[in-house]
Structure formats: structure tokens, C-alpha cells
Amino acid sequence: MMDILRKSIINMDLSNFYQNKDCQKILNILNHTNETSRIVGGYVRNYLRNIETKDIDIATKLNPDQVIELLSKEKIKVVPTGLSHGTVSAFISDQIFEITTLRKDSNHDGRRADVEFTDDWEVDASRRDFTINALYMNYNGEIYDPFDGISDLNNGVVKFIGDPEKRIKEDYLRILRYYRFLSIYNSSIDNKTRKLIQKNADKIINLSSERVHQEFFKILSNDNSGKIINLMKEDGILDLIFSSSVNLKTYDRIIDIDNELFFDQDILIKFSSLVPDKIQKIEDLKCFAFSNKEKKIIDLLIDPNNEIKSYQSVKEVRAILYNFGIDNFTKLTRLYWAKDKKISNISQWRALLAMGQSWKAPKFPISAKDILLLGVPEGPLVGEILSEVEDWWIESDFIDDKASLFERIKAIVGAKI
Structure with missing residues (x-):
């Protein structure tokens, strides 16, 4: 396959692209002698659809050491974020550019692969998952489209590059990524691909919880996730990753309520609505790697006591x-x-x-100092008394009477000392 550069769209408006001076600077530095580097993936895909994208990935023939040397000379901060995969991150202003050396993947085990660097654009494109993700844009705004991804993009088609089963078996996370892109483009799934996904679905549970979590939450973040979540249920994916039968009635109702009341969709509410009733502790959700903030909120939402x-x-x-x-x-x-x-x-x-x-919650009017003034010695007992008084105050519907509160404190202190 020849390294053909195709114009993506006739009279394509490149004004926004050229206005991104930081991106232009990076490409200028990396392409200092000849064209070694192009923007790839999501930025190109979204640019063709007139969607603004902040994150920019760059593919390059240069190896990571060369990238670091060239950018560092220009006083650009570079961090080796994934050297084993040929990736470094460059920081300019408030933007992050992920720059990855062209590569060939081999010895796949369904989760990871051995990486070999290359200078062949076709080889790099061939290892990618979908035709719409194998789009490269050079400094002049021209598109390298080896697998007719622009046509698929325009038609809302999500298609694996080459043999779908081979692509899936290289990395089973591609099953979830496939659903995500179906959701983004509101696409229909073809029966052949669907059967392959159903055949290989059980391998998802062997993936790291971090990767599954990240991809599944990206699906939930899409406004069109309802249709795809239902499809994932039909294909057996949801029951696998939640380790139990998932009922979609609550999820579908959440979508309806949010649309009716013009609420912004909340990923953690949507996620919690999928958690089977028999699961009441977040630790039982083994396929996900939650942040501390996510744990706190999901635990609150799935606790039947609340x-x-x-x-x-x-x-x-x-x-x-x-x-x-x-x-x-x-x-x-x-x-x-x-x-x-x-x-x-x-x-x-x-x-x-x-x-x-x-209703605005009032501030609890009692402090530890008030307890100490009644002769209670410093120590854990002060906290216990304070907690009991606060519980009583809440139970009394936040009584606005400090005298009554002190009478309650005296009664509790008298019972404990």
C-alpha cells in the first residue's frame, strides 16, 4: 500500500488547526528535516466532524530519545510516560501532546503485545483497531487514510481493520472500545462482528480492572449510551463485568428522568443504577478500579440503608x-x-x-469547647458526647434553642461520668 496523502474534504476549513500554535510548534520541531510526524486518531476523527478536541496524539518515525532531545532543546517539557510503547508526553501551555513512535505489535496475549518500532506508516496503521482510528493528518492538513476510514466516518460505520476476530484477540479491550464507538456515532452493529464479540466476550474479565473501568466509564459518558448499554446486556457483556444479572429498567428510567428534567447525565448515578441489588459493597465489583471519590459516592448510592x-x-x-x-x-x-x-x-x-x-442546612451550634467547659476531661469521651448531642439535635429537627441543647448535654454527661 502506498503512502498516499488524500485531501479529507474538498475546501476543508483548516483555520482552527492553524490557530493551534502549540500544535504547529510541535510539528515544526519534529518535522525539522522531512515529514516524520503526523497527528493521528481522535483529533483527526473529530476534526473531520467539526468537533473541537483538546487532546492531540502524534505519531512519529522518530524514536522516543530523538523526540525528547528535539523538544528539550526548544525548552519544551517532555515526560517519558510510556517508553515501553514508544510514548512520551509534551507539555505546552495547558495542552498535553502524546507522541508515540510508529510501531509494530507482535506476540499478543489478548491484553498486551511486544512492541517493535518502525518507520512504516502502513505497518503502524495496520496494528490499529478501527478504520476511523487509522487517520493521520500532516502539517498541511492533508489526510493519510489507508483503510478508507473517512468513508466509514461519514457513514457512521465502525469497522475493524482487517480480520475482526484477529483484531479482537490481539486485545480483548477492543470489544468495549467497539461498543463505545458505536455509541459515539449511533451506529448499528453488523451481525458478523456481533457474533465474534459474543464468542470472545468472556475474555474481558481477564483484562486489568483499570482498563475495563476506563473504557466502560467512557461508554457511560456518552449521551447515546442507553442503546449501547442495552446491546451490551443482550450480548452478555454487562452480566460478565458485574458478575451478576443486570436489570436495565432503572438505567433506562434514569435516562428518561434526566431528559425530562434537563439534568446533566451523571456517570456515577448511571453506573450505580446498573449494579445488581445483590451487590451492596463496592469491593464486590472486581472488574472496576475506582478512584477514592468514585468509591465514596457509589458506596453511598448502592447502600440499601440510604x-x-x-x-x-x-x-x-x-x-x-x-x-x-x-x-x-x-x-x-x-x-x-x-x-x-x-x-x-x-x-x-x-x-x-x-x-x-x-433548605439550607444549619451549622451545629455546639463545639468540643462547650463540652470541656462542663468539666468533661479531654479525650475520646468529648467526641462521643458531641456525636450523641448532634444526633439528638438532628432528631429534634435542628432545634434552634441552645438552652435545650445544653440541658441535653448535661443529661448525657451525667449518664457517662
């Missing part, structure tokens, strides 16, 4: 708001609204959300 009901009293709602905060209260309300089998409770759920927005 269930919110449509008929929750004002006093109960205030207690939940005080304990969890408005953001978490809203997440819980949206989730349990979606779980509610009684569709006619819409007005009650709306009222709960409105109540959360209208």
Missing part, C-alpha cells in the same frame, strides 16, 4: 440533607426515583428535589 422514598417526611429529608449534603441527596433521589415502580409518584419526587434546593 434508600430514599417518595413519601419521605420534611424532617427526614432535612436529616438526609444534613448528613449527606445537597449533591449526594440529589443523586440518591434521582436514583431511587428511577427505582420506583409506581410511575404516578412523579409529583412527590419532584417535590423532594425542590425541597433539597430550598
